Each structure stands twice: as structure tokens, then as C-alpha cells.
Amino acid sequence: MRLLVALFPLLALAGCSSWQAAPQDIKPVPEERLRGYQSPVANGGEIVVTRDFGIRGGGCYVAVMVDRMLAARIHVGEQVRLYVPAGMRIVSIESDPEDDTLCGKGRLLREKAAQVERGETLHFRISADNRIGFDIQQVGAE
Template structure:
């Protein structure tokens, strides 16, 4: 019985962590939630950002930012492709500035520096867990 009492909170906490979407389950961010970086840039590169599935924040959009400018509002299981100039870029996630509900009132801010070479594609993953909340990490292309 003690083991069961100890395991239930751990199972509940693990349920709030996100999990990586299978490629066939990922959908593109709808056009009405794209805010920029959709036009190819001469000698530029591409940023591909995918948001995990998960319960934590599952009812809220997350703002995907490039160089601190809103690029897209992304939901769970979605992916956005962004066309950016080559060079150093700041790729970040924030609370959705266009949301006037509780979802947009948070203080989410996670930033990553990324060097984009001409013709290069960089991939990022938005995940969440109970210890650090939301995060964005660059992932290796497979």
C-alpha cells in the first residue's frame, strides 16, 4: 500500500511532461497564426520549430520569436518553417502576446542563439516538464 501511495504522485507528475510528436502526427501552423519569416531570403536559411504534445500548457499557444519579433503562434503537435537571413539569430519562445486570457499573462521567456549558414536548416523542439516549464532546444537533424 505504501508503494502505491508513493507511486501515484510520481505518475501524476510525469503526466505533465511533454512527449515528442511522431512525424506523421505533426501538422503545420495554420496560415492565420503565422506572423512573419515566410518569404525565402537570398543566401538565408530555414528554422523549423516543432512543439511537443503534452498536457502542460496544452490549451495555450506559445509565441515563436526570431530576433525578438513574433514569427508564429504555435499549438501542441504543430510545426512552423521560418525563412531567416544567414548569421546569428535569437530563437525564442514567449507567452503569446496576442492572447488576452490567462495563457497570455505568463512570464515565459526562453532564448537560444543560433548561427544560420546560407542554405542551412536548423531544427528546434519546444518541450515542457514539471521542473523547468517550457523550453526550446536545438535538435540534430536526422
């Protein structure tokens, strides 16, 4: 019984962390939540952002930004493809500026610098964790 009492809080906290979606479970962000970077750019590259599954923030959209401009509103288990000019880009996530509920009132801001080369595809992953909240990490390039 003591073991159960000791393990329950740990299990409850672990339940708030996110997990990476299997490729067959990922859905594209619907068109009505796309805000920019949808047309291929001559001599540009591509940024692909995928959001993990998880309970933490699961009822809220997260704003995906490129160079501090809203590109998409992404939900759990979704992916967005963004076409950007080659060069140094700032890829970030923020609280959704179009949401006037509690979801949009948070203070989320995580930014990553990304060097996009001509014809290159960079992949980013949005995850959630109990210690730091939401984060965005580059996970590879093609």
C-alpha cells in the first residue's frame, strides 16, 4: 500500500508529459488554421513542425511562428509544412494570439535559430514536459 501511495504522484506527473506521435497518427494542420508560409519560395527551404501527443495543453492550440510572424495554430498530433526563404530563420512557439480564452493568456515563448539552406527541409518537434512546459527542438534535416 505504501508503494502505491509513493508511486501515484510520480505516475500522475508522468501523465502530463508528451510523447512523440507515430508517423501514421500525425495529421496535417487544417487549412483554416494556416496563417502563412504556404507557397514554395524560389531558392528557399522547408520547415516541418510536428506537435507531440499529450494531456498538458491538449485543449489548446500553440502558435507556430517564423521570424516572429504567425505561421500556423497547431494542435496535438498535427504537423505543418512551411516554405521559407533560405538564410537564418527564427522558429518559435508562443501562446495562441487568436485565442481569447485562458489558453491564449499564457506566457509561452520558445525560440530556436535555424539556418535554412536552399532545398533543405528542417524538422522541429513541439513537446511538453512537467519541468519546463512546452519546448521546440530541431530533430533533424533532410
